[in-house]
Amino acid sequence: MHLTRRELLHYFGATAATGLLGPGCIGWTREEAIPVDSWHKSVCRFCGSGCETRVGLRAGKVVKVEGLQEGWNRGRLCIKGLLNREILYVSDRAHYPMVRKNGQLERVSWDEALDAAAAGFREAMAQGGPDAVAFYGSGQLFTQESYTANKLFKGGLGTNNVDGNPRLCMASAAFGYKSVFGADEPSGCYDDIEHATLFFVIGANMAECHPVVWERVRDRLRTEPQARVIVVDPRRTPTARDATLHLQIRPGTDVALLNAMAYELLRTGLVDPAFINDFVTFRRGTADSPPLTLEDFRAFLEDYAPEKVANLCGLSSAEIREAARLFGISQAALSFWTMGLNQQTHGVAANRMMMALHLLTGQIGRPGTGPFSLTGQTNAGGGVRDTGSLAHALPAGRVVTKAHDRQDMERLWGLPEGRISPNPGLSAVPLFEAMREGRVRAALVMATNPARSLPNADRYRVGMEKAFLVVSDSIFPTDTARYADVFLPAAMWAEKEGVLSQSERRYHLVEKLVEPPGEARSDLDILVALGERLGHGALLKARTPEAVWDEWRRVSAGTTYDFSGMTYARLKALPGLTWPCPTEQHPGTCRRYVPGEDPLAKKEGRIDFYARPDGRAVVYLSEQGPFRESLTSDYPMTLTTGRRLEHWHTATLTGRIAQLKGIDIDYLEIHPGDAAVMGVKEGELVQVTSARGTVRLKALPSMRVRPGVVFALMHSMEHLVNAATSDYLDPTSAQPEYKLAAVRVERVKEGT
């Protein structure tokens, strides 16, 4: 081809212009690593942080999950949040209903399975009355589902045997709030983090268990050099790494520590006398006991001077004094806690004392202040605590023991007067004990795995074996499903629609985005179908998630929970809304009890504890009390349990995610000094024995734990850590003491 010089220059010019201005430049953008057809707003399926997400769909499948920039989490998620996209497609999803025949679970039709379930329940009630049946639910069910189950069992079947796994994690906090403020759930919100100058974290490993909330705390630390962190934890957790002061307390002595801090605050005058005078009463035991005075409280605390409790707590008195000083001088103190405080036989007392520190110092109701318990599950707060799906409770703060509350619910549910039993039902652990003893003959277990998550689990597995068990879950098999007489496959997360609520009382809508696998159905559909067969179809008039939500909104109206302004349309449009929210124009409440912020706080002044009859919050004189299980020469060490970042609870879901299979969960952290005395090296098998049972794990000598304390994860799928944990209960909340068990640790000799 012959080109003149002029032609060549023309070609050069044209090529350059096309390259610059053509698709190579203007139309060019970077590619998506995972192409997405459409994005949808949703919420993480896992912990009680409740991170807001956007979910990417492609060809009818969830292919991507990201943090929502508009959400409180500002686009962040933790590894579990990211892996929401995997959980729908893990192996072992349950596809078909099954009924036990000749000892084996066999695939049947839905009709046959539901008929068998209803027949089992009818038979149990015929033999033992309504209290021979029970519902054991979960903080992972949607609000509509827990509400409907509660209504079916308490209003329809006439038993208050409705409880669930939130009893194992949040009951002490719920009882603590109710007894101190007259109403459950924290008073503040996550926005307080940006105003706090002291973070007091006790019994919470937030960096691993509520990582996105903790990142927000760390953002505050990054930008406010004056902010301080106190972490109280027997382990040197990743959270403790960020601490200004880490109090490596002896497990189970939190009440003594908090009392000592109260003593020190009063001694040094770092309290708020005006707040105490105007808004606080002192009592002992129960909220309606005779009021005491500040002087009574001072006298009571004499036994808790830092020097007197330092040995018990395993701390120095100087450390306790410094913690009290930092708390007292802080401009805005925000405390966080979770299972470390709740899962003790002193759980309620510890909760009450944590709240008391805020009341004594007036560190509540201002931006950046307040006691703030974090929930462990997606919907333990909204779904179970708010809807009253616990054995003692009724929806929106009502309780079964109060005639007025029962009548209220009977009216709202269209029931004849006297239908709801005045007797509290069986809470989690006594419920499974009753199955063991044959008093409870049939139970419906939904979205939880008690055979693995109950303390002293082996004991209660016997009860599950004995009772007629209907299990609804999205995974098969789980340890609990192995005991099922009827197994019902459930849809999960984005395969069904419903409302979730997280730690700051924020309600979120999860929309149905994809179809469930096989024949799986939503738990709401399952409850309605079972209710129909048990003759209570008329009671369950609301059958769609939206209809149930509207009914539940009406039930909340006029109560201290009032969220009647949270319409479905608003939940669809907004990332989430915090209650109280009584009107459709209300933007949601961040700080409860604060006149001007909380629409229910009508009085003038700093604060209005409107849920208490006298408008005053209660500071309790709370004894540390003896340990339920003392260390002896047979059981000289303390076992405590917890979680790690990458896995969640019994690992039913996370244990099936391919990426997480390499993450070790079967180890026992032991102080290197203790390991040396036992002659145990890293990776060697050790046997942990309590008075209840044993578990074998690999030893991991680690400075994270105190001498004399060993730590295991609750996740292990191979080893049942809960064979050894303690099923002693807090006398008020009936929450078991997972955090404290006397054990013996021995090296396992080869071949044994």
Added chain:
Amino acid sequence: MSAWSVWAMATPEPPHGATLGGALEVVALGCIGVAVLGLLLVEFVFKSRMARSTYRWTLLLGLFVLPGVALLGTTGHMFESMKTVEACQSCHVMNPFVGDMHDPRSATLAARHYRSGAIPDKQCYACHTGYGIFGTVEAKRDGLRHWLLYVTDTWKEPITYKGTYPNANCLACHATAPIFTRVDSHKALGTQLANDEMSCFTCHGLPHPARPTRASTRVTASQ
């Protein structure tokens, strides 16, 4: 005080140490100076005393070779100086981002990296350009597109990062740091992170203010 010292105080302190952009600028200016001076001297002073061939060679040098080198120098200087934060900020679309980066109260990744001095200068460029020649070409192509949208006032609010941000830009510095390697989540997600199927930002926070909290990138009449 002399006029010289006033001028010296008013000018910003030069960056410490030599920069490539600065060196290219000096080369270009030197070439122009030498060419102009040389041509004047050759034409008006030395022409009559020079051999004809030497005269032609000096003209070639002064009129073509030195301007050519100067052109290369100025282009290189442009390429280099366009990498600075100030160059990015010269489009005020970038103001909310650069402003946040300089904000000592901001917790975004950009601000934290800036404060820590981890990337001393050219931070926008360092994080927004892939490695190697293709990274530079892509960045220039992006830059030209942004410039066209800017001068034609056709960009859409809120501006968004198109496509998937390459984790390689983060990993280039972090991948071998113990603080990165000891985290089990990083090991578990190694493949996804390498393939950009999961983003570092998801866990570690947004590099810039979230869209809802960001100021408008368009300067309105009232501003």
